[in-house]
Amino acid sequence: MFPRLTKRASRRLSRQVTSGVTKVLRSSIKLSEVVAREGRKTVREARRTVKALGDERDRTAPGRFVEVDGMRVHYIARGKGRPVVLIHGNGTMAEDFVISGLVDLLAKRYRVIAIDRPGFGHTERPRHRVWTAAAQARLVHRVLERLKVERPLIVGHSWGTIVSLELATQARCAPRGLVLLSGFYYPARRADVRMIAPLAVPGVGDAARALVPASIGHLLAPQVFRQVFKPQRVPARFTARFPVGISIHPTQARASAEDTATMNTAVALLRPHYARLRLPVAILSGDEDAIVGPEEQSCRLHAEIAGSTLTLLPGQGHMIHYAARARIARAIDGIMDLSGPVMTWA
Numbered sequence: 190m191f192p193r194l195t196k197r198a199s200r201r202l203s204r205q206v207t208s209g210v211t212k213v214l215r216s217s218i219k220l221s222e223v224v225a226r227e228g229r230k231t232v233r234e235a236r237r238t239v240k241a242l243g244d245e246r247d248r249t250a251p252g253r254f255v256e257v258d259g260m261r262v263h264y265i266a267r268g269k270g271r272p273v274v275l276i277h278g279n280g281t282m283a284e285d286f287v288i289s290g291l292v293d294l295l296a297k298r299y300r301v302i303a304i305d306r307p308g309f310g311h312t313e314r315p316r317h318r319v320w321t322a323a324a325q326a327r328l329v330h331r332v333l334e335r336l337k338v339e340r341p342l343i344v345g346h347s348w349g350t351i352v353s354l355e356l357a358t359q360a361r362c363a364p365r366g367l368v369l370l371s372g373f374y375y376p377a378r379r380a381d382v383r384m385i386a387p388l389a390v391p392g393v394g395d396a397a398r399a400l401v402p403a404s405i406g407h408l409l410a411p412q413v414f415r416q417v418f419k420p421q422r423v424p425a426r427f428t429a430r431f432p433v434g435i436s437i438h439p440t441q442a443r444a445s446a447e448d449t450a451t452m453n454t455a456v457a458l459l460r461p462h463y464a465r466l467r468l469p470v471a472i473l474s475g476d477e478d479a480i481v482g483p484e485e486q487s488c489r490l491h492a493e494i495a496g497s498t499l500t501l502l503p504g505q506g507h508m509i510h511y512a513a514r515a516r517i518a519r520a521i522d523g524i525m526d527l528s529g530p531v532m533t534w535a
Contacts, residue, residue, distance in 0.1 A: 249432070250311040251284055252303075257331045263311035264332065265303045268296030271365075271525060272338045275303040276329065278347025278371075279452075280413075280436060280445045282310030286346075288430045289511045294518055299525075302338065304329055306352065308444025310435060320447060322455040326355035330362045342524055344517070346370040346510055347481065348448055351455050358462045366469035366524035370517065371507050373481050374490045375460065376453040410437065419479045419506050427511070463493045469527055470497040471520040473513070475505025498523075 252265035265283050273295055275286045283303035286292045295301045306325055308314030318324060329352060333341060342365045345353030350372030356362045410433045414423045435441060472491050474483040481487075483501055491499035500520065502513050510517060 251287065252311075254311070255332055255335050257328060257335060260307075260315060260328075261313050262307075262328065262332050263305040264336075265292065266336075267292050267301045268299055270299045272333075272341040273299045273301050273521060274329070274333065274338070274341040274343050275301065276343065276345040276349035276352050277303070277306065277309065278349050279448050280309075280441075282432075282435065282441075284310060284432065286510065288427055289508075289514065290426075291510045291514050291517065294514050295521065299342075299521075300338075302333075302336065302341075304332060306349070306444075308440050308447075310441075314440055314444050320444070321451060322351045322355045322459070323359075325352050326359060326362070329356060330359065333362075340365045342366050342368065342521060344368040344370065344521065345372065347372065347507065348452065350374070351452065351459065354459050354462070354466075355455075357466060357468060358459065364468065366471070366527070368471045368473070368517065368520050368524065369487075369490075370473050370509055371475065371478055371481055372472070372486060372490070373452060374456055374463070374486050376457050377485065417480055417507050418511075420477050420504065421506055421508070421512055424511055463490065464495070466494050469524045470494050471500070471524060472497055473500045473502065473509060473517060473520060475507060475509050475513075476501045476503055477505060478507045480507040 250263055252263055254261045254263055256262070263283065265287060275283065275292070277283055277285055283305045286303045292301050292303060305312035307320045307328060314320060340363060343353045343356055345351070345367070347370070350369040351374075353367050353369060354374070357364055357367055411423075414427070414431075418424070418427075472487050472494075474481070474487040476483055487499060487501070491497050498520070500516065502509055502516065505512055
């Protein structure tokens with residue numbers, strides 16, 4: 190039993206409790222104001238950091254910029270002759286084709302243009318647009334129009350093969366042919382899609398990425414590179430020249446997450462068009478690709494596209510544009526040597 194309080198003691202206790210609660214509330218308000226100020230300060234600093242990184246990316250850009258529909262797109266151009274357009278995969282950039290040596294090899298006889306897809310390398314990725322594979326293909330087409338490129342041969346690597354196929358199915362674009370490297374063409378259950386999907390959600394992904402310091406990205410990068418080059422070793426020139434800082438930049442990290450999360454949907458929408466393609470298509474893949482299985486992807490696509498060619502490279506992994514440059518160049522030459530504006534099959 191609690192002792193009975195007198196009215197005076199009760200009023201005194203009530204005043205003490207009220208005073209204590211008021212002090213706690215005032216302290217909470219002050220703490221909230223401090224947190225809010227620090228939060229705003231952190232956001233401002235983050236914005237300044239991102240802007241500084243963006244400015245640094247522009248200063249170190251190895252190519253040129255073209256403005257399309259109010260958006261700056263970065264591309265690398267080399268050589269003269271009939272046009273060959275290179276479209277990179279997820280997590281990388283146009284500069285990867287330069288580092289591999291493919292650009293210089295092809296530039297000996299072609300006009301080679303490697304384009305940074307939205308959010309990758311030095312190209313912007315505006316948030317007010319949904320960057321589906323179809324939207325990216327339309328952007329690439331507009332860039333080629335601005336550069337006065339007609340009937341290009343399109344070379345896509347990995348996720349870039351999805352954009353390449355979109356270009357071939359869009360009526361406004363008439364490519365000379367397609368060379369598809371280590372591509373993804375059919376929906377599949379992939380652990381990376383399930384893991385990265387939450388990071389593609391606006392706000393949620395931004396918050397999660399903000400919690401991971403750049404130093405962690407630099408520490409994890411070598412492990413990722415070993416996986417994509419497997420079973421080959423990571424080439425020394427890649428280690429020395431690939432701009433890791435750009436690849437882990439918040440904008441590119443968001444682009445990678447969004448593209449990974451939407452890849453199954455993208456190829457599901459493309460699939461009905463495969464059998465109707467009527468242009469030369471060369472499909473190449475490493476038979477030990479640890480990122481995209483060739484049997485369920487490249488071999489299956491070859492069976493569906495009439496007249497396509499399939500090359501499985503023994504002992505090669507995902508990054509075949511490094512170890513198999515000459516073989517890729519021969520596939521490009523083969524399509525370029527075909528006569529007629531567009532090759533068709535009965």
